[in-house]
Amino acid sequence: MRATDQQDRAVGSAEAERPPDPAEIARRLKVGRRVPVHKWQPERQGEIDMRIARDGTWHYRGSPIGRPRMVELFASVLRRDGERFYLVTPAERLSIQVDDAPFVAVEMTVHGAAEAQVLVFRTNVGEEVMAGPDHALRFVVDPESGQPAPYVHVRDRLEALLTRSVFYELVDLAIEREAGGQVWLGVWSAGVYFPLGLADDLDRC
Numbered sequence: 001m002r003a004t005d006q007q008d009r010a011v012g013s014a015e016a017e018r019p020p021d022p023a024e025i026a027r028r029l030k031v032g033r034r035v036p037v038h039k040w041q042p043e044r045q046g047e048i049d050m051r052i053a054r055d056g057t058w059h060y061r062g063s064p065i066g067r068p069r070m071v072e073l074f075a076s077v078l079r080r081d082g083e084r085f086y087l088v089t090p091a092e093r094l095s096i097q098v099d100d101a102p103f104v105a106v107e108m109t110v111h112g113a114a115e116a117q118v119l120v121f122r123t124n125v126g127e128e129v130m131a132g133p134d135h136a137l138r139f140v141v142d143p144e145s146g147q148p149a150p151y152v153h154v155r156d157r158l159e160a161l162l163t164r165s166v167f168y169e170l171v172d173l174a175i176e177r178e179a180g181g182q183v184w185l186g187v188w189s190a191g192v193y194f195p196l197g198l199a200d201d202l203d204r205c
Contacts, residue, residue: 037156045092046094085098104161139194
């Protein structure tokens with residue numbers, strides 16, 4: 001074997017063992033179209049017959065919007081004021097209906113493992129977010145079904161609901177921790193530990 005081959009393998013092995021750098025991962029993320037929607041305070045107010053279903057599908061007048069580019073455009077001017085959601089432009093603010101979260105996390109990429117782990121989520125509108133200090137994971141229990149509802153913060157006050165398959169992938173990465181005499185399961189991402197829930201509760205999901 002040539003010395004250069006051995007050196008290349010040594011470099012590759014060192015890079016593989018090196019823990020992921022959250023700052024470097026953040027720089028490579030695909031972010032959506034950014035407009036200063038939080039600064040716009042239009043005088044004209046109203047509502048539009050538009051709804052975002054729990055699965056992330058956008059509907060206009062009862063029919064799904066089939067053009068991804070159109071959905072991405074609407075998503076770029078989406079804002080949450082209080083408990084309501086609006087499409088906002090410099091000229092007007094129109095309220096819309098959102099069944100749950102406005103976005104859905106459809107894919108998760110895992111970098112590293114354990115405390116050095118970094119989790120990146122891709123939403124249904126193609127935006128990527130890295131769970132960590134600026135993008136928290138939170139978990140609530142649906143009062144009707146008793147099932148966990150996991151969310152990741154995307155931007156401003158907007159979140160993405162994790163699909164069931166992505167949530168199961170997340171649970172597979174969970175690490176046990178004991179607190180208050182109870183065993184919790186949680187995941188690390190970018191230096192932050194996010195509790196998923198009590199181990200016994202998650203075992204029943």
